[in-house]
Amino acid sequence: MKERPAKPKKQPVTIPGVKSASAAQTIFFPRSIKELLTLYNKNPGSIIFAGGTGIMMNRRSERERGGAGGRPVISLKRVQDLTKVVRRERFLEIGAAVPLSRLASIGSRIVPKTLYNAIINYGYYGTRNLATLGGLICSPWDYSEIITILYALDAQLEIRSIAHTGWILISGLKKADGESILSENEILTRVRIPYGSWNRSYSRVFGMDGSSTYPGAIFSGFARIEKESIEDIRLSFGGIGNRVIRERNIEMTLQGKKIPLTEKDLSLIESQITDLLDGFYKPKDIKETGVLATPASINPVESYRASALKRIMLWFLNNLEYPDYLGQIGGLQNRQSKLYF
Amino acid sequence: MVKTEVALKLNGKNIKLKAPVWKNLLDVLREDLGLVGTRGSQGAGNCGLCLVLKNGKTVDACSIPFFELMDTEIVTIEGINLIKEFPDRSLIISEVLKNTVSYRSNSIIMAVKGLFLEKTFPGDDDIKYALSGILSPVDDSNGIIQGVKKLVNMRSRRRR
Known part of the structure; x- marks a missing residue:
């Protein structure tokens, strides 16, 4: 009987400086961005592993994690270029694999203070030592206060592939349905946070017993007040429909207004924000016709979040003339949620 | 598998x-x-x-x-206890864990140990930073923080 010829073995992709940990599931440990991009180009759709706080949490069973013969994994732990933090004159540039604890150790003189407060209140000691800024940004869940603040500050992201490099705004990273725009061989390498001359800032997390990893709703507001007039203002809302929302029309309406804001201004803003937030949690039929066709589709949690966000935004706008008060309340809230799990 | x-x-x-x-x-x-x-x-x-x-x-x-x-x-x-670093586990237990009754005592030990490995003389903010999210409402959080501060003081006296 004629023997069947042996099937040629598939060779794992290897380039110098890269280790493969398992024959069944290839794991790569690149040492530079160039190696990382080459590997990602050759293995599109690989799992990029940074801190692990997101991946390990959401892929508990072996099968969900890829199991035997699953997607290749590219670990970022040896890519030193992704762990750099550089302070420039007009912005702070942070490598995508910088852990949050590193940003916390840099301090609030370099990291914008509101962002610093959000970082030191994120999760707990062990989580902050593992979780990376890039991982948080690329996570499909935008529940973090840090992300809401980055939206308000117009953070920019460097997206690289083997063929091109480009910068995008953080608000452009995800489509309306929350899916990332990154293609299978593109990776986030750096985050640029502009230093704005904000003299009012406030951030608040609601719900879920003060949990910072899964808050109910998040509001972040930044404003620059000159001669009792709003020169610039940024307002962002997190936790509604798993998205961060920033509406430029509302910010444009507020720019140039004198503080304290009049009742007329505030009611106009309130109606604008109601329209905006309702669009994210109320079903289409009730919005357009006023008739509820599918009672089960109303989400009371989202409704609670939206009303809480509306109230805190109005509170922020009402207190723009008291910068010390805003700072103290923000600090108090952070201290209270700091000690308990 | x-x-x-x-x-x-x-x-x-x-x-x-x-x-x-x-x-x-x-x-x-x-x-x-x-x-x-x-x-x-x-x-x-x-x-x-x-x-x-x-x-x-x-x-x-x-x-x-x-x-x-x-x-x-x-x-x-x-x-x-294999880490040749002051303070050791027994000191942490006597000074810090007397203020806790929670299931989290081992985590508190690891967090305090990690803090001492990271910073020689941690300040108040560092202690709160290391313990944030770990303590439960049944713990005497002030007592635990005071206990860690006492360890810092013991450490600084020993260095002198």
């Missing part, structure tokens, strides 16, 4: 372990090695129960997959 082999240093000993690549460190410690001092609940990085030291940093054991252990040094609660 195909297993992979990883060499690491665990509680001061160089060992080689075999496990599935995605098995988390918490399960490896508890199920494969019988080191049950590291506690866990949901394995989701939320509770702060499973703290260990990885290369001198306090991290969640449930968030570390097996393949990330390659060439690392892990210290668990069982090996905490």
